[in-house]
Amino acid sequence: MSPAPPPSKRSEDWRSSPCPRRNSTRWLKVPQTSGSSSRSPTSTDRGMLNLNSEGRSIMANGYCGDAFLEPRKGRAKSLLSKPVHDEPNVLMVFPQLPFSFWSVPEIRGALGVKGLFPPLGLLTLAALLPCGWEVTLADQNVGPIQDSDWEAADLVMVSGMHAQRRGFLQVIAEGRKRGKLLVAGGPYPSSTPEELIDAGCDFVVCGEGEATVPLLIDLLREGAEGGVIRSGTRPDLPCSPIPRFDLIRMGDYLNMAIQTSRGCPFSCEFCNIASLYGSAIRYKDPCQVVAELELLHRLGAPHSVFVCDDNFIGNRSKAKSILEAVIDWNRSRCEPFGFTTQTTVALGRDPEMIDLLTAANFGEVFVGVESPDDEALSRASKRQNLSGHILNWLDSICRNGLTVLPSFILGMDGEKRGVGRRICELVEKSAAPVAMVNLLQAPPGTRLRNRLQGEGRLVKEVIAEEEIFSPQNFVPDRPQDEVISEFKGAWEYLYEPSRFLARTYRYYLRMRPTRKAMARKKGTTYTGSKERRNPVHQSLLDLRGFLFLVWRQGMAGPARVQFWTQILGMIRGNPSRLKQYLISCAIGEDMFRIRRVLMNRSRRR
Known part of the structure; x- marks a missing residue:
């Protein structure tokens, strides 16, 4: 194994060493691929990744960049009267997302899951922090922030998009009321840092974490007064x-x-x-x-x-x-x-x-x-x-x-x-x-x-x-009422249940069969992966989703006869795409919900 390059001065304290309280490391072997490169600091020329016991990468190189702080004078210093100690408790918060196309509450409810995606930005930020810092993630789309998490937090980091502005500002207000040190980052704060400073954040981080977090860590340790951290670097x-x-x-x-x-x-x-x-x-x-x-x-x-x-x-x-x-x-x-x-x-x-x-x-x-x-x-x-x-x-x-x-x-x-x-x-x-x-x-x-x-x-x-x-x-x-009317009209037309089902049916009959189905039809050997047996929990989720769909569209829905007719048509016409067809039908339930809400609002007006 080739030796790791020497750590930079900035990385000596934590980035180049194993976690101080979890000092066992392991090597995660990954298959070699023709496209792999040995230049990644998280890999070696043997295609192996250095991870600690929880799967966190141990970076051999420090992060470099041109990050700088724009201090904000007149900031209240009561929250920043002492430097962050060596091993603070960090509460990371991902605010509530508003109801939208991406919410899919019907599908989530049917399958018994709480969120659509995890907050990848915060998970990446957590990997950039020193190993000794204890991190708790609170995704408000999964559940509320627990009082015990608020009480234990020395530092609260909030990240999100502009669509989450309402929930974002509520978290900042609550953190301010509780006297917490507050840091905001992500797409929304990067675009409007002054709004978050005015709302009560101590630090607003603009830009990508790989270029800005090292400076943030230093400033927190020094007990700096706060402000806006920026960087012109686009990190590799x-x-x-x-x-x-x-x-x-x-x-x-x-x-x-x-x-x-x-x-x-x-x-x-x-x-x-x-x-x-x-x-x-x-x-x-x-x-x-x-x-x-x-x-x-x-x-x-x-x-x-x-x-x-x-x-x-x-x-x-x-x-x-x-x-x-x-x-x-x-x-x-x-x-x-x-x-x-x-x-x-x-x-x-x-x-x-x-x-x-x-x-x-x-x-x-x-x-x-x-x-x-x-x-x-x-x-x-x-x-x-x-x-x-x-x-x-x-x-x-x-x-x-x-x-x-x-x-x-x-x-x-x-x-x-x-x-x-x-x-x-x-x-x-x-x-x-x-x-x-x-x-x-x-x-x-x-x-x-x-x-x-x-x-x-x-x-x-x-x-x-x-x-x-x-x-x-x-x-x-053009007249706003005209725009809104056409917007609502498009949703009403596209997601009328019978029309939606007919369109979905045409789509998957048109799609080519899967590779495995085509090989079987030609009598040739399928060269793809071996048959995988679904884990029990995945099979149960699939069954739960199918029963939900059968009830909503095959029994209680206004197009239930069409639903069953089209399933039989898919089995005859393109059986290898039946599962994808059913998944799209299930997504329709959330589209129907948006349509109903829009139509009800139109009637109330």
Whole structure:
């Protein structure tokens, strides 16, 4: 084994040594892949990852960067009168998410799980802290913060997105009332640091943790007065540690989450990804990704894993290397995981990439179509969708074995009256079962917000309890009542139960059979992974979900005859896709719920 490089001065205290109270380390072997690189500080040239007893990576190199503190004068010093001691208790809080497309309360309730995804940002932050610091994670989407956790905390760290603003500010207020040292970070604080300072945070960390957390740790130890920490560095992701998955209960979540890249090469006006993470996409090494999957597998993670990159295929060669490594690992473990990710809709013109995704056991992709109106796309700098081939690309993704979940936005400048109807027509032609239809917002950190502010079109933001019903925070360039009416009309049309079931049925009859089914039909040998027997708990979850679906749509639903007729049709027409068909039908229950709420609100008005 090649020796680790000498630690930097900054890393001598904790990053380069085993955990002081858990000084046993182990080596986690991961399969060698052709795409693996030996340059990762979390791997060696033998494809092994240095982990402590809980699966936390022990970094051989210190993190370097140009992070700096912008002090805030006049801050109350009562919370900062003494430095943080050597082994503080840290309470990490992920605020409540509002009701939205991503909530899926019906599915979660049916399967007995509490959250959709774990808070990956906080789990990564926890891995960046010194080993001696005791960390407790409180995901408010899983349950409330316990009083005992509040009392034990020396330091409270809060992270989240702008959609969580309401819950975020409530946590800050409670922490302030309890006299806690407060640190905020993540996408929302990075875009509006002064708002969080004014709300009572002692430190607001802007930027990525790998570049900023080392300075934060030093400042906490020194008892600095507080302020805003910034960094212009975009850290290389091979320097990112394995997230602290040991801090969560796997059974609390419907899906696990990993990240393989950050950044996006596109500059859509309404999106803040490029401002947060840069336009150059940075990837983890394939061996890092495989090591994270191996750890999740050993911890008993659920089958579904969301690869939460903003554009997984932004760098084709890097994505290909990761997929090849995942294919090898997944097959060597009899495919314990299936994956979902986000890509551009142009994936449809790349059959080779689709083939790699399906070979790696990816089943679904989210794509941003945004609008059928070219003028709206052009004015929003979404020019990559102006080819005129959107429908063909969506069809290609389907026929080659992936479920596509297209996203649309209403309220964009340049869209014409009737865009809601045109969105519905596009969805029906593509037969995509589940489509997200959203009202445009102008979030902080976007070029859209800056432009609208310059034009005097921003309005006072209202913190809504339910994200999907948040009024637009700007004046659109056509009547707002017209925009909202078309938004609600699209949901009412697309998720009428019978129409939804018919569209879902067409989609999966159109999709090619699985590789195994095609090999069986041709009488050839299937070269994929061996048959995997589901763990008992997974089989019970599948049964529970099926019974839920049978009751809701096969017995109590308004289209129950159609439900059973289409199941028989799937068994005859494309039996290898029956499970995916049923999963999409089940997701429909949450879409029906959103439709009912929107229709009820319209009637009350």
